[in-house]
Amino acid sequence: MRKIKEKWKTSFSYHEYGIACLKIAWRLDRSVLPVGMLLSIAGVLQIYLGLFLSSEIIDTLLREQYQKGMVLAGILVGTNFLLGIGRARLAMAQKERNVKLSLSFKQMLREKVLKLDYESMEDAKKWENLQIMNCVPDSREICQR
Amino acid sequence: MGKLTNYELRARFQGDLSTLVTYYQEEFTAVLNVATSVVLVIILCCSAPNKGSQTLRFFSQVPVSLLLFVMVILGIGVILSSVMGKLNLEFQNMQEGHPRVEQKLMYVMEKVLAKYETAKVIRLFDMEPMIIRNLDSLDKENRNFFENMVNWYLRQKVLQGGTGSLFRIFSYLLVSIKVLAGAISVGAFARYAGALVQFGENVSQVLELEPKIRQISLDMKEILEFLQLPNLRETGSIPIEKRIDHEYELEFHDVSFSYPGTEEMILKHVSCKLKLKGKMAVVGENGAGKTTFIKLLCRLYDPTEGYITLNGVDIRKYDYDEYLSIFGVVFQDYSLFSFPIGENVAVGEAVAKEKAWNCLEKAGVKEVIQKMPKGLETPLYHYEEDGVELSGGEAQKVAIARALYKDAPFVILDEPTAALDPISEYEIYKRFDEMVEDKTSIYISHRMSSCRFCDDIMVFWQGQIVERGSHEQLLKANGNYAKLWNAQAQYYA
Numbered sequence: 001m002r003k004i005k006e007k008w009k010t011s012f013s014y015h016e017y018g019i020a021c022l023k024i025a026w027r028l029d030r031s032v033l034p035v036g037m038l039l040s041i042a043g044v045l046q047i048y049l050g051l052f053l054s055s056e057i058i059d060t061l062l063r064e065q066y067q068k069g070m071v072l073a074g075i076l077v078g079t080n081f082l083l084g085i086g087r088a089r090l091a092m093a094q095k096e097r098n099v100k101l102s103l104s105f106k107q108m109l110r111e112k113v114l115k116l117d118y119e120s121m122e123d124a125k126k127w128e129n130l131q132i133m134n135c136v137p138d139s140r141e142i143c144q145r
Numbered sequence: 146m147g148k149l150t151n152y153e154l155r156a157r158f159q160g161d162l163s164t165l166v167t168y169y170q171e172e173f174t175a176v177l178n179v180a181t182s183v184v185l186v187i188i189l190c191c192s193a194p195n196k197g198s199q200t201l202r203f204f205s206q207v208p209v210s211l212l213l214f215v216m217v218i219l220g221i222g223v224i225l226s227s228v229m230g231k232l233n234l235e236f237q238n239m240q241e242g243h244p245r246v247e248q249k250l251m252y253v254m255e256k257v258l259a260k261y262e263t264a265k266v267i268r269l270f271d272m273e274p275m276i277i278r279n280l281d282s283l284d285k286e287n288r289n290f291f292e293n294m295v296n297w298y299l300r301q302k303v304l305q306g307g308t309g310s311l312f313r314i315f316s317y318l319l320v321s322i323k324v325l326a327g328a329i330s331v332g333a334f335a336r337y338a339g340a341l342v343q344f345g346e347n348v349s350q351v352l353e354l355e356p357k358i359r360q361i362s363l364d365m366k367e368i369l370e371f372l373q374l375p376n377l378r379e380t381g382s383i384p385i386e387k388r389i390d391h392e393y394e395l396e397f398h399d400v401s402f403s404y405p406g407t408e409e410m411i412l413k414h415v416s417c418k419l420k421l422k423g424k425m426a427v428v429g430e431n432g433a434g435k436t437t438f439i440k441l442l443c444r445l446y447d448p449t450e451g452y453i454t455l456n457g458v459d460i461r462k463y464d465y466d467e468y469l470s471i472f473g474v475v476f477q478d479y480s481l482f483s484f485p486i487g488e489n490v491a492v493g494e495a496v497a498k499e500k501a502w503n504c505l506e507k508a509g510v511k512e513v514i515q516k517m518p519k520g521l522e523t524p525l526y527h528y529e530e531d532g533v534e535l536s537g538g539e540a541q542k543v544a545i546a547r548a549l550y551k552d553a554p555f556v557i558l559d560e561p562t563a564a565l566d567p568i569s570e571y572e573i574y575k576r577f578d579e580m581v582e583d584k585t586s587i588y589i590s591h592r593m594s595s596c597r598f599c600d601d602i603m604v605f606w607q608g609q610i611v612e613r614g615s616h617e618q619l620l621k622a623n624g625n626y627a628k629l630w631n632a633q634a635q636y637y638a
Contacts, residue, residue: 018165018362020369025166036170044177048185051339059332094170098163105162112371117378118445119405 028104032097039090046083050076165361172354178347185340189319189333190214194326205326210319217315221308225352228304232297233356239293246286253280305353309345316341378444380465383458393455393471393554393585395419395442400451402441411437413608414451419555419585424577426588426596428629429605435589436477438605439557442587443472473548473584477560481540483532486514487521490547496521504549507580509572510542538565545573549580556586562595574598593630602626 025032053076060069194205203209257263257276267273320338323329329337396419402412412434419425427435440446441453444460453460460468481489487496490504501521505511517523517533524532535543545561562570577586577598588599596602597616604612604619604626612624619626 014359014362014366017366017369018169018358021162021165021362021365022169024372025162032166033170036166037173040170040174040177043174044181047178047343048181048340051336054339055330055332055334055336057332058335059330062331094167098167101166102161102163109368109372112374115376116374117376118440119377120374123405 024105024108025101028108029097029101032094032101035090035094035097039087039094042083042087042090046080046087049079049083053079161361162365165358165365168354168358168361172351172358175347175350175354178343179351182340182344182347185337186214186344187211189323189329189337189340192323192328194323194328196327197325201322201326204322205328210323213315213319217312221312225304225308229301229352232301232304236297239290239297243290246283246290250280250283250287253283305349309349312345313342316345378447378465379461381462383463385463385467385471386456388554392421394421394457395460395555395585396454397441398451398454400441400448400453402437402446402449404446410449411608412441412448415608415610416451417603417610417613419587420601422583422585423601424581424586424588424599426590426599426602427605428590428593428596428602428626430629431591433605434608435605436559437608439474439476439559439587439589443474443557444468470551471553472555472557473551473553474557475541475544475548475559475561479541479544479547481525481535481543483524483526483529485519485522485524486517486543489525489543490521490550492547492550501546501550504546505543507549507576508542508546509569509576510539510546513539514543538569541565542569542573545580554584556581556584557589558586559589560591561588562590562592570595593626593633604629 022033053072057069057072057076060066060072190210191207193207194202197205204213253276257267267276317338320329320334320341323337324331324334397415397417400412400415401410403410415434415438427438429435437446441448444465447461455463455468455471487498487501490501491497498521502511505514513535514520514523519531526532526534541561542565545558548556548558562573565573573580574595577588588596590596600615602612602614602616602619603610604624606625612619612622612626614622620630
């Protein structure tokens, strides 16, 4: 059991870094995560509300309660329409925020590079890190002797 | 340095924060979906039968349908995890070898085919067949890789599709049994069948997202480590006294230094006081410790042993940025940026045009800049449409002007005339007095002749100051300085 627990823990240990990144995202823009969550909730709500109302409509029609069926169909179309619009707007907001987040993150990395002491910059491993992040283009690209 | 090439580095890092956030959001949607569908499936399983045959009633019983559901999930889970595990390993192995091929291809395309300089050699030595042969072999490897990738994706899709279909069949079967056994209404069939389909699709979605999240999270690990790097340069809080008379006195107290990660002492027990407002030169052979001496002075590094004081106070106690403000430095490897010339000179400040022109004049490059159509506004280098290229000498003079513009009490010139022709070099020496005015200047050079105009010369040898004095005194002493001087002088005799 302990082995399985450990294996499970190691298999998903990368989420530790993922969560640390989500914390950074939260620090950079407090609205990114809530907007994403709202979008998820709206998506799931739309699916299950659709399923629930569809099943109710079928049962109502089978019971020959056509008027109730029409009302339920109206509610189904209406909620779908409203949730669809809501989701589209949220998706747009999320895209916009993601672009901003990406830019702020790059900015944050560049600021860190500029604040980094010279000694660290001369360290090959750290230099490699900087290049990986692509926040320091090849020096030939920005300056010449 | 063991640096990786840009291609290798970029290949290793494929995601960014917003992509990771999006993946997590998609996973949250999938998990929410799974949770909702599980609740519905439990409700479905818990609905008791009230009609139908014995068999229908048996399979529709609460514990049996729950057991069936769990068994199907576990069965599919086991198949997926074992086969997907093998597939993922295969994918990883495939990807590991690929950057090497891509990198080599990029090398041939960028550095061999598209490079003007190599064109001559290729033609003169008739290298075309060799290059084509190399490219063919690389293309073949590349093609194989992509064929394997397509194959891999196909197998993954078949596996996912297959298990998904199995689950759908089971779902419809279970819901149909429940309807036939009277446990749920006909309309509820749509609800529960839909919920089961959602369950299957979203579990599959989570399985697809996890490797992606894993990849980016591990890439981001390097960034997180970088963001947590401590700043090794401790900064004090004492501000630098602003003195119009530029009376700043720097002193090395038994300073020794080895570069981090090495044991060899580059500077050994260096003690010296920099003469106020003097013109000093630091000379010595390559690797004698001259540039390291300057790096310590500018606090790019801290001494391994000993300490440096400014007006009697350890320089580590001063505010770092304020301390740096007392130096105007031109290093051998100065850098100019692809910004307007004015900004290159006035770095960090609004360009005071008159002052900038004055500094450019002192550095001997004013006329060249004046001839440019936009003057100080002219952008450097061809990264901009109207950018200009400066010759090595002109660029070095602009770098000197930048150091002068700072109007710092210490002017440090580390091989400032290395890229200059003899006439320009002579002009710089002639103007040196005017350039440094009442500041303390430190001049580092290999060319002994260029140190003659300094009134205090420090001779470095194997990390130590072995001699100090004026040109005449040092020649008379007939020591290291005299040896260096004579060694260079013989070429001009």
